[in-house]
Amino acid sequence: MNQEWxxxxxxxxxxxxxAHKHVGSLHATDAEMAVNHARDVYTRRNEGVSIxxxxxxxxxxxxxxxxxxxFEPANNKVYRHPTxxxxxPEVGNL
Numbered sequence: 001m002n003q004e005w006x007x008x009x010x011x012x013x014x015x016x017x018x019a020h021k022h023v024g025s026l027h028a029t030d031a032e033m034a035v036n037h038a039r040d041v042y043t044r045r046n047e048g049v050s051i052x053x054x055x056x057x058x059x060x061x062x063x064x065x066x067x068x069x070x071f072e073p074a075n076n077k078v079y080r081h082p083t084x085x086x087x088x089p090e091v092g093n094l
Contacts, residue, residue, distance in 0.1 A: 006055055008034040012042055013050040020052050028053075 011020035028034035
């Protein structure tokens, strides 16, 4: 029986970052093994503070071909742009 282990996507939060970033993929039999392998492969120099592993089969993504219909409605909502808000002078630069 030649069955390949499931594919996992790995996300690491760096010591200086606030968000997890995708760093790569690996194969593992379960989540615990995936975390251990991710630690060994992607944080060898102590550069991470948190690891997320997600089964690749659980990720749902949009297609670049859907870009127009997916993102165009946001362009019609100009009130979301910061130009409609007055920033008091005491705030200074953001």
